[in-house]
Amino acid sequence: MFYMRTSISSSGGAEERLRQIELVTDTALAHLESDDLLQEMLHRSSDLLDVDTAAVMRYEPASELLVATAAVGIEDLVRQDVRSHVGPSFASAAAGRRRPILDSEEDPSVLLPAFQEHGISTLIGTPMLAGGDVIGVLYVGTYRARRFSEHDVHLLQLVADRIALAIRASTTHAERAATKALQRSLLPTKLPAVPGITLDARYVSGADPALGGDWYDVFTLPSGHIGIVIGDVVGNGLPAAIIMGRLRSALRAYALETEDPAQVLHKLDRKVTHFEPNAMATVAYSIYDPAAAALRISMAGHLPPVVGKPSCRSSLAPVPVDPPVGLGVTHRDRRTSVIELPAQGVVCFYTDGLVERRHRSIDIGLDQLCEAIDPAPAGTVCTRVMNKLVGAEPPDDDIALLTISHSETANTPSR
Structure with missing residues (x-):
């Protein structure tokens, strides 16, 4: 009652x-x-x-x-x-x-x-x-x-x-x-020391607390070649960071099976499509061969790297871009391209948070990035890029930046 x-x-x-x-x-x-x-x-x-x-x-x-x-x-x-x-x-x-x-x-x-x-x-x-x-x-x-x-x-x-x-x-x-702690724990603790080149990277969390899916990775393969990854999970917050961690681990495992970047991204795409049906990410995976001074690269929906050469204006690498992983287009063949790294040359990888701003065309940001890159040791290039495109203002989006420089002047890699 x-x-x-x-x-x-x-x-x-x-x-x-x-x-x-x-x-x-x-x-x-x-x-x-x-x-x-x-x-x-x-x-x-x-x-x-x-x-x-x-x-x-x-x-x-x-x-x-x-x-x-x-x-x-x-x-x-x-x-x-x-x-x-x-x-x-x-x-x-x-x-x-x-x-x-x-x-x-x-x-x-x-x-x-x-x-x-x-x-x-x-x-x-x-x-x-x-x-x-x-x-x-x-x-x-x-x-x-x-x-x-x-x-x-x-x-x-x-x-x-x-x-x-x-x-x-x-x-x-x-x-x-938790997102920041997970992001930091998954970044390389130390970039490889490779004779003849310098490597450096930056990672900056965006002002928006809901973000968290950008990452970069650098590792030495059994052949002595260097695997270089940069990616951005579609989504935000802790769920995106967790998926990012899974993709990072899966890509490393596939990188041990084949040194064809396109095949690695194909396997990663199948994994995401089957086990993470609601996830999608852009990824650029390249393998640097010190003997050939060249990068073999495959692009999955990611913005192309910027290549800088002595006495030339830096420009976007003319590499084909295939669909992001997780889009469900697993029947399409992915492509591997080659980027030469000439003496004193530099290649800069990045996520869209570096060049994209609200109420502004991304082309403006890409043009600013190309202007900011001149051949120099990787640490110097990263500093110039961050000063030019980020400055003292906290970015809206997460930023990952990774640079490889074929410079005779060595500098100490940092995170």
């Missing part, structure tokens, strides 16, 4: 409710770590709403699951990793509903059995939204039968919104830190 809880209808009561809800996310909680913060918010929310249990179910769009993330009064939901499949229409339905779910018939994702086993009599779930995105569902329950009033429902939605914003802020910070 349900009962109607006495609601505060006066303006003073409404003001008191609004004052109380500030306790859910006051500044004193800012020092807490993510898990502790969420737990404390649920404790305060339970007291404010006068309920016996509260649980946050985070929404995972990729798997279409609600996953128990934090709980009070029913903590084993989290310990047992309780989850519920909600289907493809859940997010749009939850975003459009903007109101609590009062019974299990309205929402098939309600985990009523798990709550009933603990003697929960009344259960209500509220979508947690932040910036129009569905973060998850806040569930509250009571052991005694209870009918939630309109004031209760409104207060519950306010609490859910506050928790959603806190989760979004905490997640953004944590994912940004």
Whole structure:
């Protein structure tokens, strides 16, 4: 049997409710770590709403699951990793509903059995939204039968919104830190020392915290040749960085099987198409042969490198560009081209964050890059390029820059 809880209808009561809800996310909680913060918010929310249990179910769009993330009064939901499949229409339905779910018939994702086993009599779930995105569902329950009033429902939605914003802020910070750590861990710890050439690279994270799919790699092959990779995963944030790590490892493995760059990218394309069906990346893979002073290169949707020669204006390498990996065009043959690296010459690889700017044609950035490159040791070239195209302003997008110089003047490779 349900009962109607006495609601505060006066303006003073409404003001008191609004004052109380500030306790859910006051500044004193800012020092807490993510898990502790969420737990404390649920404790305060339970007291404010006068309920016996509260649980946050985070929404995972990729798997279409609600996953128990934090709980009070029913903590084993989290310990047992309780989850519920909600289907493809859940997010749009939850975003459009903007109101609590009062019974299990309205929402098939309600985990009523798990709550009933603990003697929960009344259960209500509220979508947690932040910036129009569905973060998850806040569930509250009571052991005694209870009918939630309109004031209760409104207060519950306010609490859910506050928790959603806190989760979004905490997640953004944590994912940004994890993305940067993953990016840095996957960069080469030391560039190979190769007689007759200098190598140098730069990696700069963009100002947008959602970015994270650029990478470069340099490694010595069993033949003594040097593998050089630069790529950019389509997407952003931690998911893009994770895919980037997988592509980097897979490409290294394929590079041990063949020294034909086109075949390496063909294998990588098959791998991405089959195992990462929603992923796509641009990649340039080249192999430097010291004896021939030349690079064999295959391009998968990536911007062509810039080649600089003495007494000539630097220009984009005239190499054919095949489709990105993951596009699904696996039947098309990929091509390998040759770029000569003459004495005092330089080849510069880069990702689009270096040359692309909002409200400006990319051709302008490419022209500036060509102007900035003059034959010199790799470290000098990288410094000139970054000063010319980046300067002191934080870039919008991630930037990876990798230079190989056939210079008689050696310099110490750096990251």
